Amino acid sequence: xxxxxxxxxxxxxKVAYDAFLAGCPSRQLLDRLSDKWVALVLAALAExxxxxxxxxxxxxxxxxxxxxxxxxxxxxxxxxxxREVTPTVPVTVDYxxxxxxxxxxxxxxxxxxxxxxxxxxxRSAREEYDAR
Amino acid sequence: xxxxxxxxxxxxxKVAYDAFLAGCPSRQLLDRLSDKWVALVLAALAExxxxxxxxxxxxxxxxxxxxxxxxxxxxxxxxxxxREVTPTVPVTVDYxxxxxxxxxxxxxxxxxxxxxxxxxxxRSAREEYDAR
DNA sequence: GTGCCTACTTACCAATGGAGAGTTACCCCG
DNA sequence: CGGGGTAACTCTCCATTGGTAAGTAGGCAC
Numbered sequence: 001x002x003x004x005x006x007x008x009x010x011x012x013x014k015v016a017y018d019a020f021l022a023g024c025p026s027r028q029l030l031d032r033l034s035d036k037w038v039a040l041v042l043a044a045l046a047e048x049x050x051x052x053x054x055x056x057x058x059x060x061x062x063x064x065x066x067x068x069x070x071x072x073x074x075x076x077x078x079x080x081x082x083r084e085v086t087p088t089v090p091v092t093v094d095y096x097x098x099x100x101x102x103x104x105x106x107x108x109x110x111x112x113x114x115x116x117x118x119x120x121x122x123r124s125a126r127e128e129y130d131a132r
Numbered sequence: 133x134x135x136x137x138x139x140x141x142x143x144x145x146k147v148a149y150d151a152f153l154a155g156c157p158s159r160q161l162l163d164r165l166s167d168k169w170v171a172l173v174l175a176a177l178a179e180x181x182x183x184x185x186x187x188x189x190x191x192x193x194x195x196x197x198x199x200x201x202x203x204x205x206x207x208x209x210x211x212x213x214x215r216e217v218t219p220t221v222p223v224t225v226d227y228x229x230x231x232x233x234x235x236x237x238x239x240x241x242x243x244x245x246x247x248x249x250x251x252x253x254x255r256s257a258r259e260e261y262d263a264r
Numbered sequence: 265g266t267g268c269c270t271a272c273t274t275a276c277c278a279a280t281g282g283a284g285a286g287t288t289a290c291c292c293c294g
Numbered sequence: 295c296g297g298g299g300t301a302a303c304t305c306t307c308c309a310t311t312g313g314t315a316a317g318t319a320g321g322c323a324c
Binding site: 028029030031033034035036039040076077078079080100103104107108110111112114115118119121122124125126128129130 | 160161162163165166167168171172208209210211212232235236239240242243244246247250251253254256257258260261262
Binding site for chain 4: 067090
């Protein structure tokens with residue numbers, strides 16, 4: 001059986017992986033940042049201060065209501081923003097970054113800065129690669 | 133039709149979104165980083181220098197072969213790493229970060245540092261939220 | 265009442281990612 | 295000369311994720 005060794009490797013890998021995950025906070029954060037809307041919500045709120053649900057929906061054009069609600073909930077759960085319901089005529093909901101949230105935004109802004117600096121390099125690398 | 137206004141908003145949003153996307157490099161990079169394995173490949177290569185395919189597979193335990201190959205290819209295409217085939221007995225393939233790749237890793241390392249600093253806060257926020 | 269507004273929730277469906285087996289290409293051992 | 299072993303994929307199927315669109319609550323304006 002030619003794939004047996006590979007399967008064994010895979011299994012060993014999984015044990016090591018689980019052990020690694022348990023103690024590795026950066027891995028958990030990466031999973032959170034893998035959600036592409038997170039960074040955009042952080043950026044929007046850092047820019048505007050407090051925003052309403054509908055404002056966010058307009059700003060993050062292209063996001064579905066479902067995903068917006070979902071990411072806002074997980075960010076609230078993680079203590080990165082506060083959700084405040086005001087029982088006005090039609091109920092309005094305001095979202096604001098916590099200090100923790102804005103500190104994460106500070107880091108993400110550096111990633112954004114890198115992108116703006118180097119995206120041309122990436123683009124030309126792509127063209128060269130595609131040309132081959 | 134109650135959703136008509138929402139649908140219209142959605143459509144307007146999409147136009148604005150496309151226009152925004154065209155000129156916004158940070159958005160393109162975010163899409164790249166959304167692929168959670170990218171950061172891990174960068175970290176592994178930054179740590180070890182050059183690595184072979186099988187070494188990477190072992191280091192990034194939990195990654196499927198399919199995704200590893202896929203992310204390596206896109207990173208190569210974007211000029212972040214170099215792929216070098218050596219025609220040894222069974223062919224071996226070495227991957228090395230380019231200067232561009234290691235500069236991105238530098239940024240990502242700050243994200244990792246943030247995670248290590250603040251993950252406890254996030255964890256306690258989660259517990260508090262779940263307790264309600 | 266009828267309709268409309270905000271902020272969701274739900275149902276369905278297409279696309280993405282993972283698991284695992286199969287493939288290629290080569291050499292060495294018997 | 296044929297079987298076996300190995301590295302790096304590649305393919306196929308299935309589960310999870312995300313998007314789309316429609317529905318809900320509940321108060322107010324008409």
